[in-house]
Amino acid sequence: MYLNKLRSTFLFFLVFAIWPFCACFGQEKLSIPRIDRSLIKIDGLIWDLDLLQQTPGFTYVDSTSNVRKILFDGPDHNGGSTKVFAFYSNPDIIRTGKNQGNTFPGVVLISGGDQGAMSEWVQRWAHEGYAAITCDYGNTQMELGRGPILKNSEERLAIIYDSIAKGPKAVRGYRTAAIAVLAHSLILSFPEVEKNKTAVTGISWGGFQTCIVSGIDNRFKAAAPVYGCAFHDEIIFKRYFKNLTKEEMALWMAKIDPKNYLPFSQCPTLFINGNKDGCFDILPFDKTTKLIPEKNRFVRITPNMGHDHPDGWRPREIAVFFNSIFKDQIPLAKITAVERTDNMIKFDYKSKVTLKNANFYYTNDTLNINADRTWNSIPAEISVGGIECTGPKEGFVMGFLYVTDIMDLGVSSELIIN
Structure with missing residues (x-):
């Protein structure tokens, strides 16, 4: 009986001693995000x-x-x-x-x-x-x-x-x-x-x-x-x-x-x-x-x-x-919308930093592979209300606006496809 009591006492203190470590281990596992x-x-x-x-x-x-x-x-x-x-x-x-x-x-x-x-x-x-x-x-x-x-x-x-x-x-x-x-x-x-x-x-x-x-x-x-x-x-x-x-x-x-x-x-x-x-x-x-x-x-x-x-x-x-x-x-600037009129392309944008440069890149090359395709560019005008440029006289098959801010960080519009 004495040995049983001693064994029970030992087990009690053993569990008491290791419980904090078990609890911490469980908390660490729970703290790792799971995929939804x-x-x-x-x-x-x-x-x-x-x-x-x-x-x-x-x-x-x-x-x-x-x-x-x-x-x-x-x-x-x-x-x-x-x-x-x-x-x-x-x-x-x-x-x-x-x-x-x-x-x-x-x-x-x-x-x-x-x-x-x-x-x-x-x-x-x-x-x-x-x-x-x-x-x-x-x-x-x-x-x-x-x-x-x-x-x-x-x-x-x-x-x-x-x-x-x-x-x-x-x-x-x-x-x-x-x-x-x-x-x-x-x-x-x-x-x-x-x-x-x-x-x-x-x-x-x-x-x-x-x-x-x-x-x-x-x-x-x-x-x-x-x-x-x-x-x-x-x-x-x-x-x-x-x-x-x-x-x-x-x-x-x-x-x-x-x-x-x-x-x-x-x-x-x-x-x-x-x-x-x-x-x-x-x-x-x-x-x-x-x-x-x-x-x-x-x-x-x-x-x-x-x-x-x-x-x-x-x-x-x-x-x-x-x-x-x-x-x-x-955050980076973001081109948020594009509107096309008869001969103008207008872009809305959000930027916390002043934009300093904008160009519209376009191509009519449908024959060459992507790496060899010929692209041209025309300047676009930046204002507080948006960015706009005159559409290319020869038209375009696809194009995008590329802008840089005063920190020389660049973003573009999504691809515009005719």
Whole structure:
């Protein structure tokens, strides 16, 4: 009896001792936002959002550098588990080498094409005041056994397109989006990341993926796809569909293309592209922007913008856009309406900063591919009441207004199509 009483007393004090830790653990789990699945009205969604919104297991490969190296548990591939390599940093780590108890908005960065994880991109966002993570989405730098290892460009193209023959989950578009959502879940578990202030941005193929991720992970409060857009069967990469059967192409478009997911995005989104981009045609890009409500739609069609990662992360407008949402800073200008009369084009706009320059860019070139299309421009006049210009004498097939403010920040109207 004495031993039983002693055992009961011991168990009582043991429970009393560990209860605060259990309670704290539960509170931490509850503090991480969850995806609202009810807002994503898709039957047969290929991503398991219940699984992806859980914090993945992770280890630090490097926990002392100003940009940390992380391995976290990735989505299964061909029935086996994988690890994902990532770079992570925040302003405290950049400045002092360790967390100092401050909190920051977070950003998930999605690279494009064959590009692996880029430390520089993370550093840039940490200097902007963000906790930033980017991953080796294509596993181009991974050691054997950590994920699907792609040896050459043919294999990388195959996993984007031909792999649909094995089902949608074999396609890189599935895996990249899954990794991005897991990366989001990971940084949301970090105490320094502000739970309701996270954004996603991606470049090229990463912009394509951003259009998917912002639609299926509504924990994001802002997005900025650069170049990449939906309607993959209308851009230059449609040539890779030639290896697919009609059924496989239809399945790819139904399960992978962002047009199926972007309409469920709940967040303000800044769409950036060049008018002569060689990968993502301006027409499907314009259709993509219109998949979300006008109030959440912000556009920057950039005259003669180059296409690579530095050109894609260089626009200061992305950070200004995110800062206006998360830090209550001055927002970008926005072209809010267009009106056409007999020979005039008039634009309404909102801007907290004085606009200094405006030009209307237009084309009548319907023969050349997007990258080779000839564009012309005419100046537009800025006034307090709006912006206007005389329509081109020769008319135009499509055009857009591009404006800059006194801070040299640029935005555009949406594409105007005759």
